[in-house]
Amino acid sequence: MKRIKMVLFLSLAMIFLASCNKEYRNKGETKKEITKKDYIKYEDTFYETFDTIVSFSCYTTSEDEFEGYKKIVRDNFKKYNDIFDNYKDYPGVVNVKTINDNPGTEVIVPKELFDLIKFSKESYKNISDRTNIAMGKVTMYWSDLRDYFEDGDGNEDREEDFSILTSEELKNLNGKASVDMIELNEKNLSVKLLNEDTKIDLGAVAKGYTTELVSDLLEEKGLKNFIISAGGNVKAVGQPQDGNRTKFGVGIQNPDNAIGLSDEKIKDVLFINNLSCVTSGDYQRAFELDGKTYHHLIDPDTFYPKNNYRSVTVVTEDSGLADYLSTCLFLLDLDDAKALLSKHEDVGAYFILSDGSTFITENLKDKVESLGAKN
Structure with missing residues (x-):
């Protein structure tokens, strides 16, 4: 007889945003903070799309302005959730x-x-x-x-x-x-x-691609300073308007904390502007069977989860590309991953290896807190 235990279903990127004079509404789902003159920081969190938690923070001059942007984010995440879904039918939707x-x-x-x-x-x-x-x-x-x-x-x-x-x-x-x-x-x-064996699954790219689409739409509508987090997919545009910082801080989750083996929540922090940060990890969407953990990152050669790393975080401008690459890199050994990254000078990566050690690409080091980067 075999015991099966679900160890983790979802994981969030940790976003650090300084706060002051906090005012909470709707039981924490929407948050308002007074920032520097003429700007107010608002936050919204919702749970209905892509089987994950989506958080949206931005700096605007009024709550009415924020509500308009909030509607864009919620409506479009729902739209793309339905279109990119390979499991469910939705009325009037071809997906x-x-x-x-x-x-x-x-x-x-x-x-x-x-x-x-x-x-x-x-x-x-x-x-x-x-x-x-x-x-x-x-x-x-x-x-x-x-x-x-x-x-x-x-x-x-x-x-x-x-x-x-x-x-x-x-x-x-x-x-x-x-x-x-x-x-x-x-x-x-x-x-x-062209055959019945081929079935499309966009799970490895859909959240990042959606995050990029929504980010582009917000910028088109005039929003200049915001951050979106959809599970392990983060897009930071502009900069914080609290008067204290020039960059957004994005935490890389400690994989051991995610599965209850460490009290340390954050492995490191990246300070970024106008970049996407996407993490793929062995602690996300995983279950345990007879003491062995099976995660969601499937090797196309063996059709089993691959365990080269605990997590891989990709930093580049486009969130869709970052999402695609985070899966690719996770499924490559380190030498092959380095070779792939050498072809993409605008892509940085932070690897947490199986033993907990790290490898960080040279082009990312000036953004890493543990290597001296500051906000």
Whole structure:
């Protein structure tokens, strides 16, 4: 008999924003802080999209102005949650599930979905094949397995015979799935799956891509200083307007704290402006079976979780690219990860290795608190 225990479902990036004269509303979901003259910092948190907690902080001159930006963030995270979903149908929405349910059929999709699939295919060809959106049968198998035991403590007393599919069985499940079997038609914005084995799963890129889309929209509407955190995806634009700091501080979570093995919550802090910071870690979306932890980052060669690192944090301007790369780098050994990063001078990375030691790329060191960076 085997005992299965959910060890962690979600993890948040830690955002450090200095505060003073705090005024709380709606039981902490929205927070207001008085900052330097003419600016007020507002914060909003919601839980309904992408199976994670989304936080939005910005500096505006009035609450009415903030409410307008807040609506943009909430409405668009909901919009893209529905469009990029491969599990659920939504009234009047054509999404990833629609494509997966209709292999061999041209499915006309929203432009944002078409663009994300195109971005993922091009990145697979031109950057790294470690992030593979076509192996949805396998990634959904692992996701369903985690969801089955998501109650955590509720399953501790439940014992039953259970076994995970072998690597060979998962290979058979994947079948002839391939990115090449995803056909895109630019003229009518359609997507067609050319075989039944190929199923699209955008989980490795959707949150980062959405964060970038929403950030771009906020800037178009005139917002200049804000930060969005969607799970392990952070986008910081402008700078704090509290009169004390010039950069946003983003904490890198201590993986041992996330699973209850350390009281130290933060491994390090990055100080950034106009950059995205995305973390992939072995403590996120994981479950334990017979003393072994299985996380959500699946090696496309073995179809099993890979354990090169505890976490990889990627820092670059575009949040969608950062999300894609954080998965790729996590699934590469360190030498191959360094080789990939050497081709992208505008991408920095912070690795927490299996033994707790760190490797930090040279171009990121001036942003790292433990190496002397200050805000």
